Amino acid sequence: MSLSLEFPKGPITKIKGTCLCLEGNDIDTDRIIPARFLKCVSFKSLGDQVFADDRKEKNGLHPFDIKANQEASILLVEKNFGCGSSREHAPQALMRWGIRAIIGYSFAEIFHGNCISIGIPCLTLEEYNLTCLQQITKEKAGKNCSINMRKREIVYEESKFIFSIDKGAEAMFKSGNWDATSTLISQLEKIKDIKAKIPYINNFES
Amino acid sequence: MSSGTLYDKVWDLHRIADLPGGSTQLFVGLHLIHEVTSPQAFSAITEKNLEVFCPERTIATVDHIVPTESQARPFLDPLAETMLSTLEKNCKKYGIKLFEIGSGNQGIVHVIAPESGLTQPGMTIACGDSHTSTHGAFGAIAFGIGTSQVRDVLASQSLAMKKLKVRRIWVNGQLEKGVFAKDLILHIIRQLGVKGGVGYAYEFAGPAIEKMSMEERMTICNMAIEGGARSGYINPDKTTFEYLRNKPYLPKGKAWELAVKWWETLSSDPDAKFDDEVQFDANNVAPTITWGINPGQAISIDELIPKKESLGENDRQTAEEAYLYMKLQPGEPIKGLAVDVCFIGSCTNGRLSDLKAAAKIAENRHVAKGIKAFVVPGSEKVARDAEAEGIDKLFMNAGFEWRKPGCSMCLAMNPDRLEGNQISASSSNRNFKGRQGSSKGRTLLMSPAMVAAAAISGSVVDVRELIAKNNTSQK
Structure with a gap:
């Protein structure tokens, strides 16, 4: 758990750190953060509780408990990661544990959107490349991996992989406007215009 | 790219601006909130010194943490009590209507909005809950959002969204006795997979769907997200309009007639283009x-x-x-x-x-x-x-x-x-x-x-x- 890392801020162009491999498809957000931990009015304490039940079951052998992974900031996953509940508590828990980027084959829609809005890029690799990266991560554990957002490139020792990223997300990370609030509220007048034209808000008169 | 579908029509009506990278700023017609995914959003509004832009378009209820035996306050679980009292404070501070326990209106967010007539055809509906897809049963575009997006809707009544592709799921036939909407949607998810719907909105259509009551349709759309589709919807028809007639949040008289007239224009056109189409036969579905x-x-x-x-x-x-x-x-x-x-x-x-x-x-x-x-x-x-x-x-x-x-x-x-x-x-x-x-x-x-x-x-x-x-x- 790398508590020393700052939370994402501004343009996100490069991410450097060690990788942590989490195997399995369809890992849902109930597993990332079980519902009982959602009884809170702040996200602050969620870092410790990430994968609470899975970790308990694995008794110290879960990837999030293995000593060598404690400083990891890049998470490798497989298919449909983050499916199920919309709880932002899931990426918040990962971020507070120390994760700053997630690389996988595919991500669930709402989870992906939640990651963007807190500054965690979700990068996708072709299946073959993902398997290679998992392999290298296991063989050369603890080495630094670097992600270059401009080049869409992941470099691990002498291996290079080209990733894909959602274009909207890429633009937001590049500009630093991944926290959408300021962009959205800059259009308040236009929002009022649209609102004035919507039938169900205006007694259905056209 | 789909065209002429209900999804396209409702999307276009609510489009505010195109954002860099292909996202759209989309107006949110109805915002529903509850105690679990809203407190951090309100904290962000306060910390950033923002206002709630359209408090009258947000409705709150309490559902996730409420005990179902004694609901006397304070709740026995202090964490649950804190969550409800935080929601009460936030609603009061920002002038948001809360469907309180004992008011006769409280309940699960995806039950109360349809039954009170808050949910209507042609709306965009967002809620910090993945089962928001339920409201698509009325011919709305409804989808779950995270807490940062709840904050965005509070601040701007809009969201940065990427338009989904549309897959039409056409269901022929009729469910036999003892087989229910739940069986059909479990069957569909089994066939298309839990990630089959990622990137799609699901349009459920065809004779078996048309025969369904609104409550059955809600069961179908509710579980679109379990098939990976963030939104699911059904074209509004007479069943929809009859269900909505005389509901508290709907107008009467001339405005009602205008409403029905507008709703009738929303359905996907006969020559609508879908990004994908699949067929099922309801007669083949067992419990x-x-x-x-x-x-x-x-x-x-x-x-x-x-x-x-x-x-x-x-x-x-x-x-x-x-x-x-x-x-x-x-x-x-x-x-x-x-x-x-x-x-x-x-x-x-x-x-x-x-x-x-x-x-x-x-x-x-x-x-x-x-x-x-x-x-x-x-x-x-x-x-x-x-x-x-x-x-x-x-x-x-x-x-x-x-x-x-x-x-x-x-x-x-x-x-x-x-x-x-x-x-x-x-x-x-x-x-x-x-x-x-x-x-x-x-x-x-x-x-x-x-x-x-x-x-x-x-x-x-x-x-x-x-x-x-x-x-x-x-x-």
């Missing part, structure tokens, strides 16, 4: 039940738990994980599997018609020895309507507990939860590991009538057999 750890791991009641070899490459790893977790063997029947707890309720199946379907099975029978069975109405209105028909007494006479409205054991954020490795027969929507409050707890998803049948029998049974017995005894 369907999950055996694994995601809603796609489902079989019909007479099937055996699938062997790994019979599954696609991608599903094998999860199947192995499921056999272990569920303590079930491939090749075993699901029928006859003993259950411990039976739960009827949730935003999928906690409406009046769901309770009635279950009550028909429970009537003149009794819950099997050693089984805990309870019914949690989806809202105070559902409870009131059911009680007016004597359904509460019918359930209690049959040995079921009759509870107060809330999300309850669907996700077990209140005291209702599984213990140890108990198995539940559940009318809810997720059978994920640990979902129902015990890290070893096991969930079998099925229709409310099937849950009632399991409660009576003490094990998984085919509800059609109990219905057949009902019919014989009536002769």
Whole structure:
């Protein structure tokens, strides 16, 4: 758990750190953060509780408990990661544990959107490349991996992989406007215009 | 790219601006909030010195954490009490209407908005809850959002969204007696997979869908997200309009007529273009039940738990994980599997018609020895309507507990939860590991009538057999 890392801020162009491999498809957000931990009015304490039940079951052998992974900031996953509940508590828990980027084959829609809005890029690799990266991560554990957002490139020792990223997300990370609030509220007048034209808000008169 | 679909029409009406990278700033017509995913959003509004832009377009309720036995305040669980009092404070501070406990309006967010007429065709509806897809049953674009997006909607009544592709799921035929909307959607998810809908909105259409009541349609759209589709919708028709007539949040007289006229224009055009189309036949659907750890791991009641070899490459790893977790063997029947707890309720199946379907099975029978069975109405209105028909007494006479409205054991954020490795027969929507409050707890998803049948029998049974017995005894 790398508590020393700052939370994402501004343009996100490069991410450097060690990788942590989490195997399995369809890992849902109930597993990332079980519902009982959602009884809170702040996200602050969620870092410790990430994968609470899975970790308990694995008794110290879960990837999030293995000593060598404690400083990891890049998470490798497989298919449909983050499916199920919309709880932002899931990426918040990962971020507070120390994760700053997630690389996988595919991500669930709402989870992906939640990651963007807190500054965690979700990068996708072709299946073959993902398997290679998992392999290298296991063989050369603890080495630094670097992600270059401009080049869409992941470099691990002498291996290079080209990733894909959602274009909207890429633009937001590049500009630093991944926290959408300021962009959205800059259009308040236009929002009022649209609102004035919507039938169900205006007694259905056209 | 789809064109001429309801999704396209509603999207275009709400489009405010195009954002860099292909996203759209989309106006949100109705914003629903609850106690679990809103507190951090309000904190952000306060910290950033922002205002709530259109407080009249946000409606709040409390559902996830409410106890279903005593709802006296303060709640026995101090964390639950803090969550509700935080929501109360935020609603008061920002002038947001809260459907309070005891007001007659409180209930699960996806039950209260449709039943009060807040949910309407042609709207964009967002809520910090993945089952927001439910509202698509009315011909709205409805989708779940995270807490940062709840903040964005509060601040701007809009969202940065990427337009989805549209897949039309055409369902021919008709469901046979004892087979319900829940069986159909479990069947669809099983066939298309839990990630099949990622990147898509699902349009459910065809004769079988047209014949469905609004409550059945809500069950279908509710679980679109379990198939990976963030939104699911059904074109509005006479059934929709009749359901909405005289609902509290709808106009009467001339405005009502104008509303219907506008709604009639929203359906997907006959020559609409879809990004993908698939077909199903409702006649081929039997009572369907999950055996694994995601809603796609489902079989019909007479099937055996699938062997790994019979599954696609991608599903094998999860199947192995499921056999272990569920303590079930491939090749075993699901029928006859003993259950411990039976739960009827949730935003999928906690409406009046769901309770009635279950009550028909429970009537003149009794819950099997050693089984805990309870019914949690989806809202105070559902409870009131059911009680007016004597359904509460019918359930209690049959040995079921009759509870107060809330999300309850669907996700077990209140005291209702599984213990140890108990198995539940559940009318809810997720059978994920640990979902129902015990890290070893096991969930079998099925229709409310099937849950009632399991409660009576003490094990998984085919509800059609109990219905057949009902019919014989009536002769």
